[in-house]
Amino acid sequence: MVFPAKYPSLNATELTDEARSVLIRVIRVAFPHESFPDGPYERTADKILDEAQESTWFRVQLTQGLLSLGQLAGGDFRDLPDEQALRVLRRVESTDFFGFIRRTTVLNLYDDEEVWETLGYEGPSFDKGGYVHRGFDDLDWLPEPRIDYLPGEVLEEIAPGAPVPTSWTITTQAVPGNQPGATSAQGREARK
Amino acid sequence: MMASQDQNEETVVIIGSGAGGGTLAYELTAKGIPVVVLEAGPYLRNEDYVNNEWEAFNQMAWLDPRTTSGSWRIARDFPNLPAWIVKAVGGTTTHWSGATPRFKAHEFATRSVYGRVEGANLLDWPLTLAELEPYYDRAERAMGSTHVHGRPPLPANNNYKVFAAGAERIGYKHYATGPYATNAEEYDGRPASIQDGFNFQGDKNRSKWSTLVREIPRAESTGLLDLRPLSQAVQITHDSSGRADAVLYLDENGTLHRQAARVVIVACNAIETPRLLLLSATAAFPDGLANSSGQVGRNYMRHTTGSVYAAFDKPVRMYRGETMAGVIADESRHDPDRGFVGGYFLETLSLGPAFLAAFVDPGSWGPDYTRLLDAYAQTAGLWIVGEDMPQESNRVTLNTTVKDENGLPVPNVHFDDHPNDAAMREHAYAQAELLYEAVGALSAHRTPPYPSTHNLGTARMSERPEDGVVDRWGRAHDVPNLFIGDGSVFTTGAAANPTLTIVALAIRQAERIADQLRTREL
Ligand SMILES: Cc1cc2nc3c(=O)[nH]c(=O)nc-3n(C[C@H](O)[C@H](O)[C@H](O)COP(=O)(O)OP(=O)(O)OC[C@H]3O[C@@H](n4cnc5c(N)ncnc54)[C@H](O)[C@@H]3O)c2cc1C
Numbered sequence: 001m002v003f004p005a006k007y008p009s010l011n012a013t014e015l016t017d018e019a020r021s022v023l024i025r026v027i028r029v030a031f032p033h034e035s036f037p038d039g040p041y042e043r044t045a046d047k048i049l050d051e052a053q054e055s056t057w058f059r060v061q062l063t064q065g066l067l068s069l070g071q072l073a074g075g076d077f078r079d080l081p082d083e084q085a086l087r088v089l090r091r092v093e094s095t096d097f098f099g100f101i102r103r104t105t106v107l108n109l110y111d112d113e114e115v116w117e118t119l120g121y122e123g124p125s126f127d128k129g130g131y132v133h134r135g136f137d138d139l140d141w142l143p144e145p146r147i148d149y150l151p152g153e154v155l156e157e158i159a160p161g162a163p164v165p166t167s168w169t170i171t172t173q174a175v176p177g178n179q180p181g182a183t184s185a186q187g188r189e190a191r192k
Numbered sequence: 193m194m195a196s197q198d199q200n201e202e203t204v205v206i207i208g209s210g211a212g213g214g215t216l217a218y219e220l221t222a223k224g225i226p227v228v229v230l231e232a233g234p235y236l237r238n239e240d241y242v243n244n245e246w247e248a249f250n251q252m253a254w255l256d257p258r259t260t261s262g263s264w265r266i267a268r269d270f271p272n273l274p275a276w277i278v279k280a281v282g283g284t285t286t287h288w289s290g291a292t293p294r295f296k297a298h299e300f301a302t303r304s305v306y307g308r309v310e311g312a313n314l315l316d317w318p319l320t321l322a323e324l325e326p327y328y329d330r331a332e333r334a335m336g337s338t339h340v341h342g343r344p345p346l347p348a349n350n351n352y353k354v355f356a357a358g359a360e361r362i363g364y365k366h367y368a369t370g371p372y373a374t375n376a377e378e379y380d381g382r383p384a385s386i387q388d389g390f391n392f393q394g395d396k397n398r399s400k401w402s403t404l405v406r407e408i409p410r411a412e413s414t415g416l417l418d419l420r421p422l423s424q425a426v427q428i429t430h431d432s433s434g435r436a437d438a439v440l441y442l443d444e445n446g447t448l449h450r451q452a453a454r455v456v457i458v459a460c461n462a463i464e465t466p467r468l469l470l471l472s473a474t475a476a477f478p479d480g481l482a483n484s485s486g487q488v489g490r491n492y493m494r495h496t497t498g499s500v501y502a503a504f505d506k507p508v509r510m511y512r513g514e515t516m517a518g519v520i521a522d523e524s525r526h527d528p529d530r531g532f533v534g535g536y537f538l539e540t541l542s543l544g545p546a547f548l549a550a551f552v553d554p555g556s557w558g559p560d561y562t563r564l565l566d567a568y569a570q571t572a573g574l575w576i577v578g579e580d581m582p583q584e585s586n587r588v589t590l591n592t593t594v595k596d597e598n599g600l601p602v603p604n605v606h607f608d609d610h611p612n613d614a615a616m617r618e619h620a621y622a623q624a625e626l627l628y629e630a631v632g633a634l635s636a637h638r639t640p641p642y643p644s645t646h647n648l649g650t651a652r653m654s655e656r657p658e659d660g661v662v663d664r665w666g667r668a669h670d671v672p673n674l675f676i677g678d679g680s681v682f683t684t685g686a687a688a689n690p691t692l693t694i695v696a697l698a699i700r701q702a703e704r705i706a707d708q709l710r711t712r713e714l
Pocket residue numbers: 207208209210211212213230231232233276277278279280281282283284285287288289290291292392423424425426459460461462464465468516644645646647677678679680689690691692694
């Protein structure tokens with residue numbers, strides 16, 4: 001990223017509280033979930049800030065990147081309505097700083113218990129005895145399916161139209177993909 | 193009861209303890225043959241596993257750096273994670289889901305049956321289904337595959353109900369909840385599945401077959417297994433006659449050890465296996481051990497894969513229950529009228545929100561992306577797994593500019609889709625969409641392939657030494673006491689998930705090695 005010197009603020013290298021709140025807004029706009037409370041977004045922002053502290057280069061990029069959003073917004077990025085804010089983010093999509101935010105958000109926002117609860121995911125289950133008595137098969141809006149192969153239904157392994165060498169005898173299996181059928185004696189002679 | 197063998201004693205050394213290595217360790221010790229197993233990863237047990245996707249991944253996965261090149265999307269989205277495999281005792285069988293279809297007869301002879309396919313390096317296996325069938329039987333019994341040998345099917349879970357209803361409506365006939373190597377009822381000393389949905393995370397309940405829960409403990413109880421976790425093989429050495437004579441390995445402190453060997457079996461999965469052979473180059477084997485054919489590392493296959501996640505207006509809760517207990521075999525036939533050779537299976541698949549977020553559409557963000565996750569509880573998922581074409585240029589090589597923490601060159605994985613792979617994936621995506629639309633999906637999303645879970649072909653079997661690396665027993669054409677015991681030996685990949693075949697080949701190989709040790713041919 002190259003920044004014109006006429007914006008001296010772009011030379012800032014430390015992340016401020018304001019930067020944090022811009023970052024939270026960025027994550028909300030880039031990963032909008034109406035149903036998510038603020039907590040997961042704040043935790044994700046803090047995770048990004050933590051990771052940025054581990055590398056001067058990331059920190060500088062993130063600080064400058066967040067400041068550049070104000071320039072693109074023509075004011076405070078946080079004041080933009082969703083649509084416009086999204087458009088600003090599309091313009092920085094290929095920058096390193098946005099890539100860093102995107103990657104870290106994808107890896108952390110959805111690894112959050114509050115998010116799981118909101119999405120209807122129940123998290124660890126082994127300690128609760130799994131789902132064998134807690135609804136692993138409670139879907140009731142479709143007919144109960146069969147779970148076994150149809151007896152006698154034979155999978156045609158090679159379509160009738162397929163050109164195959166004459167040395168090859170077409171064979172079939174009674175249980176697709178598994179049980180050898182009655183006719184499974186092979187086309188090619190076993191090699192000695 | 194763990195045996196301990198002298199490092200100077202020439203013994204049978206198995207490198208890797210996954211599907212191939214773990215099976216070989218059990219089959220050989222059961223025949224009274226002492227073995228040393230070198231395993232790069234730690235000895236995790238079922239109680240160590242955690243019901244959390246990222247935590248489990250960090251605990252189990254092979255995270256040492258690797259690099260990628262080629263036009264596959266992985267090189268862009270996950271440049272240092274070409275493959276999703278485990279570094280721990282039990283290998284990737286601790287992580288796998290459990291689908292165990294067999295190869296079909298013609299899939300051992302694709303060069304003959306498919307004919308010449310431009311750009312593909314097809315070759316017939318030096319082996320037929322008829323020869324492998326007895327070993328398939330034994331592997332299925334060992335692994336407790338459902339639907340065969342009297343093992344009952346697993347019940348339908350929510351994700352399967354959607355999958356099966358869709359299959360029925362679009363006219364598929366060959367669907368069921370397996371074959372799947374997880375207990376529907378108690379079997380082989382292990383309990384029935386409690387449908388906890390965390391089988392990728394190691395399966396704390398031990399209902400899923402892995403070499404961790406079956407072969408390794410049984411080998412230990414013979415008193416003939418010397419299992420050395422945190423021991424990473426870095427070179428196989430040979431004597432002046434060209435026979436392998438020892439394996440050099442690093443312990444957890446980075447200290448180098450030498451284990452003398454009478455027989456060496458490499459079963460490190462299809463990226464580390466060729467890497468180890470390439471790292472073992474000497475003046476006598478300048479292009480890498482057992483590489484006079486130049487085929488070591490080439491013909492890398494990963495199956496043609498992809499996923500489709502469909503959103504409904506009613507709850508599905510796909511995460512409850514066995515991850516992959518649902519298989520459709522109708523498209524696994526060879527029917528060139530579809531515009532490609534070979535076939536594919538459709539199999540149920542579920543990810544939690546954390547993994548779905550990372551893999552559903554890597555690189556994307558914004559409202560279209562978040563909508564996919566908002567629909568999480570109403571989403572059903574399936575996976576495509578089909579035969580991909582071996583290509584000489586799809587290849588594992590040593591990256592001489594990037595080193596791992598031990599200073600060794602990391603493997604680079606180069607991959608381009610063959611046009612046949614792309615055509616098959618396109619067909620499968622379209623079928624999956626039809627399937628879900630038939631049961632009322634509001635939308636269906638095409639998810640690109642994950643980092644490779646199936647890794648195959650990089651030391652392939654061939655009749656003639658110039659066409660491949662190993663013979664019909666998995667023995668190196670060039671080195672009489674060196675065997676490869678994992679999916680690297682696959683001449684072609686077939687549509688089926690590979691592990692049943694890896695295990696069947698390993699059982700057969702163990703029998704061969706035991707015979708030859710007895711007759712002193714080894
Ligand atoms: C998420 C997931 C789901 C899957 N589902 C299925 C499925 O449903 N059906 C199916 O058939 N397959 C499935 N697979 C694939 C299956 O796990 C593999 O095919 C199988 O485990 C490969 O066996 P292997 O012996 O070749 O290698 P692995 O099982 O990977 O074992 C190799 C071992 O070697 C060790 N090792 C590597 N290098 C060295 C070294 N230099 N020194 C010492 N040790 C070393 C590794 O640490 C590892 O433990 C799945 C895989 C994943 C990741």
